[in-house]
Amino acid sequence: MAQRDTGTEQHIKDTAKRIFFSEGKLHATTQDIADAAGVNRTLLNYYFRSRDILFEQVATEARAEMSKEMDSVFASQLEFKDKLEKLIHVFMDQAMQYPYREMYIITDLNRNDRQVPEEKKTRVNAFLKEISEEMDKGKIKKMDPRHFCMNLFALMAYPLINNCLNKSLYNINDAEYLELMKERKKLIFEMVYQ
Amino acid sequence: MAQRDTGTEQHIKDTAKRIFFSEGKLHATTQDIADAAGVNRTLLNYYFRSRDILFEQVATEARAEMSKEMDSVFASQLEFKDKLEKLIHVFMDQAMQYPYREMYIITDLNRNDRQVPEEKKTRVNAFLKEISEEMDKGKIKKMDPRHFCMNLFALMAYPLINNCLNKSLYNINDAEYLELMKERKKLIFEMVYQ
């Protein structure tokens, strides 16, 4: 018989991601997710068997999506400057949609303790090498390339995590917030490159 | 009769803070905390009545400790450059001990939804004004002072939150990690000032 596929499975997963990654509600229960998705909680067990499996799947996909985006940049044959610009755009667009995704990955890492796959380390090391070369060319300030990476990702990710606090502290409304984050793309590039 | 004070109440609170703020185990249960503290779980109820009250108290103190440290800097009569240097030292020393403290505050903020007290906003605004003036003096690059703040705190806080991922990705051991973080104090100052 034909698969019926009401899209519910995907809908549940999307809702879970929205709650965890967009709203930053890291303590959400299966009931919270079911309610937010407008479905009976039993469906979570029907489609995913158990909470742990659902959460695990969400985490796995989060890591995969993040890797996919980053790898599309890392693997591109652009020259460093363009690669950096692309990286900032790709990462920040992702991070604006899912500011807490990395936080979910990190707390998941702290609960259990997982290994970072070797291939990812390899890719990062290749990028570190590119950074080194760019420093040798005098295009960016010399420093430990790891500091360069930490700076870059910090500048991109942190203000988004802090979104809600920043909005209060700095009197930012939603429209202005978007404006500021768009500005940041340019600002960050200028800050780390030259 | 004399207060006996076995220090258990404080010990429980310290343990909770270690688990939440240092180890980043944001999903720890009362049992987890009791085990880590080496006490019977009932003591948590004896001293704090309920889990919510303990967690709330931990959050309140986290906010207070953070404010206290920051305010000691903000209120000081140092000239901007020295104030900035002090800020970086104070914040990073705190953040190295409790990398996930702000994360706890933020997720707490996302669960419930709390208000940022006006006085804090006032203090931040005063600091933003100082930054503006420093920009007018040509001491730091002109930009929205809020960007300056976001940059500063991002550079300080994020690599510490990412600690565990960074260690794997960049092949950093504990000793080297400390070294890198100490370097960052200087690096961050140079990055945002001048």
Next chain:
DNA sequence: CATTTGTTTAACAAAAATGTTAAACACAAT
């Protein structure tokens, strides 16, 4: 239209986490 099969629900069951009670314990003061 009846059957088949995937989907959804409500009711129930089990497990996990939290809260309460009463008794044991420990230490200081009488």
Next chain:
DNA sequence: ATTGTGTTTAACATTTTTGTTAAACAAATG
């Protein structure tokens, strides 16, 4: 030593969260 009081524990109770089952429902197929 005994009493009083704060501390700690184990056993039990409650609540919250998660998991299971059986039946209702809905759409495609013969």
